[in-house]
Amino acid sequence: MKSIVAESDNRQSKIIFKLAVELAMLMNVVAASSEIDEISLARLRGECIQEVKRLNGNFRFEDAVEWQS
Secondary structure, X not given: OHHHHHHHHXXXXXXXXXXXXXXXXXXXXXXXXXXXXHHHHHHHHHHHXXXXXXXXXXXXXXXXXXXXX
16 A cells, blocks of 8 residues: 555655646746736736635636637
C-alpha cells in the first residue's frame, strides 16, 4: 500500500512540475508582450483570487474571455 501511495505522489509531483514549467512559459510570453504597471497587476491578482475562489478553482480560459469582455 505504501508503494502505491508513493508512486501516486511521484506521478502527481511530475505533473505539477510540468504544469509549473508551462505556466512559467505562458507568464513570460504575456509579460513580454504587455506593458502592465504594478498597481494594475496587484489589482488583477486580487480580482483573480476572488474569481477563482468563487468558482472553487474551476477556472477555464472561456471564463477569462467572458470576464475580460
